[in-house]
Amino acid sequence: MRVTLRVKRSDAAGSAPARWDQFEVEAEPTDRVLDCLHAVQWYQDGTLGFRRSCGHGVCGSDAMLINGRNRLACKVLIQDVPQPIVIEPMRGFRVLKDLVVDMDEFFAKYRAVKPYLIADEPAPERERLQRPQERERFDDTTKCILCGACTTSCPSFWANKEYLGPAAIVQAHRFIFDSRDQGKAQRTAILNDKSGVWRCRTIFNCTEACPRGINVTKAIGEVKKLLLKMGRRG
Numbered sequence: 001m002r003v004t005l006r007v008k009r010s011d012a013a014g015s016a017p018a019r020w021d022q023f024e025v026e027a028e029p030t031d032r033v034l035d036c037l038h039a040v041q042w043y044q045d046g047t048l049g050f051r052r053s054c055g056h057g058v059c060g061s062d063a064m065l066i067n068g069r070n071r072l073a074c075k076v077l078i079q080d081v082p083q084p085i086v087i088e089p090m091r092g093f094r095v096l097k098d099l100v101v102d103m104d105e106f107f108a109k110y111r112a113v114k115p116y117l118i119a120d121e122p123a124p125e126r127e128r129l130q131r132p133q134e135r136e137r138f139d140d141t142t143k144c145i146l147c148g149a150c151t152t153s154c155p156s157f158w159a160n161k162e163y164l165g166p167a168a169i170v171q172a173h174r175f176i177f178d179s180r181d182q183g184k185a186q187r188t189a190i191l192n193d194k195s196g197v198w199r200c201r202t203i204f205n206c207t208e209a210c211p212r213g214i215n216v217t218k219a220i221g222e223v224k225k226l227l228l229k230m231g232r233r234g
């Protein structure tokens, strides 16, 4: 079948205004949007810029706006989207080139919530044990692949780029509710900051955008509840 793509293009230096380019490619209905982008890059316009790595919904590098929704290009089948397929970079991040956005700030916020196990006690001889019910408590937020789809679909983030954003809160949740972790006080202090969870207005865009099906809004709500329980409120 013939597929029409409309792609928002921007120069690396941002020297010229963004423009729309249209491409026609041959594809199977079961091909992915990522396959079509490759067909353009390999056979029509080698200057088209986009990120990808795994090609199978695991690395999170090819999140982009597809027909107005943040999606992973490697997970969207051509047969499931109306044409022309309109493709833009995620909103709210600086565009480096075409569909490639600057994610430095995004990963700085990820690092800010200390996304690793903090345990003061000496390591046991074998692993730190945990009951299945304790593991279940944060299972949902372990699924995050740091694609940025939630944060860049959040109006609170668009309005205030200082906001940590849903993805960083999801990462904090994963450790805060881990029975083996002892970094709750450090992380909740960061999350209670004026750029932390209270910027969330429970809009649910993040949950809708997440390609891993994580209930992001629920996770943020659980962090808010915990802060209230700890007597913290902004």
Ligand code: SF4
Residues within 6 Å of the ligand: 060, 143, 144, 145, 146, 147, 148, 149, 150, 151, 166, 167, 170, 209, 210, 211, 212, 213, 214, 216
């Ligand atoms: S929570 Fe979902 S949308 Fe947000 S960064 Fe993680 S995987 Fe991507």
Ligand code: FES
Residues within 6 Å of the ligand: 051, 052, 053, 054, 055, 056, 057, 058, 059, 060, 061, 062, 063, 072, 073, 074, 075
């Ligand atoms: S290329 Fe890795 S998630 Fe799509």
